[in-house]
Amino acid sequence: MQSKMKESGPILEVENLSASTENLPILKGVSLTVYPGEIHAIMGRNGCGKSTLSKIIAGHPSYNITNGDIKFLGENINSLEPEERAQSGIFLGFQYPIEIPGVSNLEFLRVSTNARRKFLNKEELDTFDFEELVKEKLEIVKMDHAFLSRSVNQGFSGGEKKRNEILQMALLEPKIAILDETDSGLDIDALRIVASGIKKISNAQTGIILITHYQRLLDEIKPNYVHVMSDGQIIKTGESDLALELEKKGYEWTDNFIKET
Amino acid sequence: MVNENLVKDVVKEPYKYGFVTDIETEKIAKGLNEDIIRLISQKKEEPKFLLDFRLKAFKKWQKMKEPDWAGLGYKQIDYQDIIYYSAPKQKEKISSLDEVDPKLLETFDKLGIPLTEQKKLTNVAVDAVFDSVSIATTFREELAEHGVIFCSISEAVKNHSDLIEKYLGTVVPASDNYFAALNSAVFSDGSFVYIPKGVKCPMDLSSYFRINSGDSGQFERTLIIAEESSSVSYLEGCTAPMFDTNTLHAAVVELIALDDASIKYSTVQNWYAGDEEGIGGIFNFVTKRGKCLGKRSKISWSQVETGSAITWKYPSCLLLGEESIGEFYSVALTNNLQQADTGTKMIHIGPKTKSTIVSKGISAGNSINSYRGLVKIGTKATGSRNYSQCDSMLIGDQASANTFPYIKSQQPNSEIEHEASTCRISEDQLFYLQSRGIEFEEAVSMMVSGFCRDVFNQLPMEFAAEADKLLALKLEGSVG
Numbered sequence: 001m002q003s004k005m006k007e008s009g010p011i012l013e014v015e016n017l018s019a020s021t022e023n024l025p026i027l028k029g030v031s032l033t034v035y036p037g038e039i040h041a042i043m044g045r046n047g048c049g050k051s052t053l054s055k056i057i058a059g060h061p062s063y064n065i066t067n068g069d070i071k072f073l074g075e076n077i078n079s080l081e082p083e084e085r086a087q088s089g090i091f092l093g094f095q096y097p098i099e100i101p102g103v104s105n106l107e108f109l110r111v112s113t114n115a116r117r118k119f120l121n122k123e124e125l126d127t128f129d130f131e132e133l134v135k136e137k138l139e140i141v142k143m144d145h146a147f148l149s150r151s152v153n154q155g156f157s158g159g160e161k162k163r164n165e166i167l168q169m170a171l172l173e174p175k176i177a178i179l180d181e182t183d184s185g186l187d188i189d190a191l192r193i194v195a196s197g198i199k200k201i202s203n204a205q206t207g208i209i210l211i212t213h214y215q216r217l218l219d220e221i222k223p224n225y226v227h228v229m230s231d232g233q234i235i236k237t238g239e240s241d242l243a244l245e246l247e248k249k250g251y252e253w254t255d256n257f258i259k260e261t
Numbered sequence: 262m263v264n265e266n267l268v269k270d271v272v273k274e275p276y277k278y279g280f281v282t283d284i285e286t287e288k289i290a291k292g293l294n295e296d297i298i299r300l301i302s303q304k305k306e307e308p309k310f311l312l313d314f315r316l317k318a319f320k321k322w323q324k325m326k327e328p329d330w331a332g333l334g335y336k337q338i339d340y341q342d343i344i345y346y347s348a349p350k351q352k353e354k355i356s357s358l359d360e361v362d363p364k365l366l367e368t369f370d371k372l373g374i375p376l377t378e379q380k381k382l383t384n385v386a387v388d389a390v391f392d393s394v395s396i397a398t399t400f401r402e403e404l405a406e407h408g409v410i411f412c413s414i415s416e417a418v419k420n421h422s423d424l425i426e427k428y429l430g431t432v433v434p435a436s437d438n439y440f441a442a443l444n445s446a447v448f449s450d451g452s453f454v455y456i457p458k459g460v461k462c463p464m465d466l467s468s469y470f471r472i473n474s475g476d477s478g479q480f481e482r483t484l485i486i487a488e489e490s491s492s493v494s495y496l497e498g499c500t501a502p503m504f505d506t507n508t509l510h511a512a513v514v515e516l517i518a519l520d521d522a523s524i525k526y527s528t529v530q531n532w533y534a535g536d537e538e539g540i541g542g543i544f545n546f547v548t549k550r551g552k553c554l555g556k557r558s559k560i561s562w563s564q565v566e567t568g569s570a571i572t573w574k575y576p577s578c579l580l581l582g583e584e585s586i587g588e589f590y591s592v593a594l595t596n597n598l599q600q601a602d603t604g605t606k607m608i609h610i611g612p613k614t615k616s617t618i619v620s621k622g623i624s625a626g627n628s629i630n631s632y633r634g635l636v637k638i639g640t641k642a643t644g645s646r647n648y649s650q651c652d653s654m655l656i657g658d659q660a661s662a663n664t665f666p667y668i669k670s671q672q673p674n675s676e677i678e679h680e681a682s683t684c685r686i687s688e689d690q691l692f693y694l695q696s697r698g699i700e701f702e703e704a705v706s707m708m709v710s711g712f713c714r715d716v717f718n719q720l721p722m723e724f725a726a727e728a729d730k731l732l733a734l735k736l737e738g739s740v741g
Contacts, residue, residue, distance in 0.1 A: 058696045061688065086698035098693035101684060102711025108694070111707070115698030151711070168697060 044229035091174035195220035318445030520555030539598030542570025553585035595628030
């Protein structure tokens with residue numbers, strides 16, 4: 001049992017974060033705090049730094065933090081390896097899930113799940129027990145068992161790849177999930193499956209950050225907060241109606257905010 | 262799946278077989294001439310036919326030129342600066358293992374190949390070769406009960422000279438190539454296997470080759486004969502100490518399979534590869550060939566090549582017997598400044614012959630890894646088939662991979678398929694696995710194992726696990 005204090009404290013705190021890649025500044029002072037049970041949406045033009053923010057939180061080695069801190073459950077994680085962050089409960093749903101030829105999806109999911117379970121001091125699962133667990137989780141994303149015997153993401157359609165991401169999220173039971181354009185490239189049915197999957201997995205203890213361009217995902221999963229990013233900064237934060245307004249007025253409308261600040 | 266801690270332990274270790282055994286050896290003078298060859302033959306108390314075989318080979322070798330078609334870069338070898346015979350000093354006649362120098366037993370113990378009665382491996386008979394001589398062969402009596410002969414080739418020359426005279430050089434003639442000619446002239450020891458008609462060899466047979474001396478070459482010779490309807494699985498392992506000079510290893514392996522016989526030959530080659538700057542390491546110039554002489558006979562090569570500064574090796578099959586089968590499964594991994602030029606030749610001569618080639622090359626560091634293969638279907642090989650698959654994986658951006666498939670068909674009623682691919686372990690793939698909680702080393706090892714799976718499936722169980730570990734070890738520091 002975790003203490004009440006920790007339950008009520010924030011899961012993720014991004015404090016005045018600046019980061020660069022190959023000496024090119026991408027993030028220029030981003031602050032964001034996510035409490036348990038909250039859903040945050042981050043919107044903004046392509047190239048505004050949304051995906052970079054998500055990769056940096058997950059620990060991508062290509063980016064250097066030049067200023068600021070990332071705290072997870074109160075602890076600074078700036079220098080943690082990506083696998084340490086994942087084991088402790090940070091999940092990144094990839095915009096473009098990566099294909100890994102020759103590595104079976106089942107084995108990948110099992111090794112990954114066991115790495116997280118080990119961190120949680122839970123017993124690691126053998127192939128048989130894992131089969132049971134994964135069957136149950138496949139239901140959530142309406143995926144066929146045949147997916148498991150294929151190589152990781154190889155030859156998967158766009159929608160299948162995204163559902164495989166949500167399957168991983170379901171198995172890893174993260175404290176916080178950052179879903180980078182999980183809705184892009186999905187047809188309406190697949191979007192519903194993915195959205196309902198996210199809702200089933202999340203609960204009052206988890207935090208979710210949805211990075212998206214479209215209102216249609218936010219129709220399915222209503223965010224508590226909507227942040228608009230531009231040129232490496234969060235330029236406006238509002239509630240769910242901000243997304244609706246943004247959809248109506250377009251990103252040009254947000255350009256005025258920069259002048260205001 | 263590879264145990265996580267195991268991989269971690271392994272990747273931290275440098276080449277763990279790099280030690281030298283301090284033992285008194287009997288070496289002959291450096292250099293190569295007729296007198297040296299006579300001396301080697303005399304030391305081994307060989308019959309005249311073998312001395313003649315050697316001298317003829319030497320004459321041919323003198324007229325031959327070192328091959329350069331593989332385009333391998335290395336300093337010219339001074340063949341007069343090599344010692345062609347080096348043996349640990351021990352009693353003239355050894356009747357039991359108790360009389361073997363304990364230092365030698367200790368050496369093989371350290372290599373994980375215990376030879377003594379109490380400790381020997383339970384399911385594998387081992388012939389241990391140290392520099393130029395065979396030290397011991399386990400399970401001889403048990404094998405003899407089944408009529409299986411498993412001994413050093415020197416002993417076979419003495420005790421089974423009829424078989425040696427009949428088969429030696431019939432698969433790889435002395436004039437076959439430069440290194441085969443050299444081997445035929447100076448070969449010192451190696452293993453001999455004879456499986457009689459109808460016998461399924463009751464255990465795996467294995468030879469373990471250890472180079473200890475820095476200035477002597479190793480020229481082993483292996484001959485395996487499988488009579489009608491017999492079968493055998495043979496494993497070969499090799500290691501060497503770390504020296505800053507290059508040591509020449511030029512072996513010849515000949516396999517003969519008669520009607521309905523099958524030979525499976527597996528190698529895990531882990532000779533010292535040289536250091537990160539490419540200083541030292543073994544030159545591994547090997548000729549391996551099998552002859553499917555009989556109808557429905559089968560020869561299957563599987564190899565995991567991870568060591569040596571340079572590997573030049575093409576385990577091949579001559580498919581003479583009707584419906585005979587040749588197979589080649591290979592994983593070749595190169596790192597730092599290693600060069601590997603390896604592949605196979607499948608020569609279809611008899612009708613309805615079949616061959617399969619699966620080659621996986623992994624190049625890391627600044628290494629060069631090439632597949633070179635020939636599939637030839639002769640005029641009489643009607644209804645023959647070949648399937649080849651050659652995949653390369655690049656790690657980092659300095660390594661290179663090449664594929665040179667040669668296909669010659671003189672028989673319209675035959676099928677040849679060739680598939681090839683090249684891939685790379687990218688930072689994104691690693692990050693993807695890591696972002697799912699999988700440790701860096703395990704992520705690399707998962708991807709490499711996944712890439713090699715088709716070949717690992719062909720290896721005997723204990724070898725497959727060893728191969729997985731070996732690859733993880735070899736890839737230390739090669740990514741990121």
